[in-house]
Amino acid sequence: MKKIILATILIGAAIIALKSNANTIVGRTITNPIDSAKKVIIDPVCKMKIKANTSKTTVYNKITYNFCSESCKQKFLAEPAKYVKK
Numbered sequence: 111m112k113k114i115i116l117a118t119i120l121i122g123a124a125i126i127a128l129k130s131n132a133n134t135i136v137g138r139t140i141t142n143p144i145d146s147a148k149k150v151i152i153d154p155v156c157k158m159k160i161k162a163n164t165s166k167t168t169v170y171n172k173i174t175y176n177f178c179s180e181s182c183k184q185k186f187l188a189e190p191a192k193y194v195k196k
Contacts, residue, residue: 154193155182170194 149162158178165176166183170190177183186193 151176153178153182154195155185158182 150159151162153160154175156178160176160178162176165178166180167174167176168183168187175186177186
């Protein structure tokens with residue numbers, strides 16, 4: 111009887127340990143593809159939808175702006191007041 115109880119406790123502990131580590135690979139958390147797809151930003155110059163983590167960025171008046179390309183970034187840097195929402 112003691113062996114059955116001990117085996118049940120060990121199996122339960124193993125299941126809990128596996129579930130708590132299910133989303134990690136070598137200390138990194140796996141990003142859910144659905145979550146990263148939701149992080150869409152609009153380019154202030156051409157109004158194109160872009161993913162936040164793959165865009166070109168610049169900081170203007172302590173605000174980070176994201177761009178689809180280097181050319182949109184350069185247009186913004188030339189005339190930032192034209193593209194900043196008031």
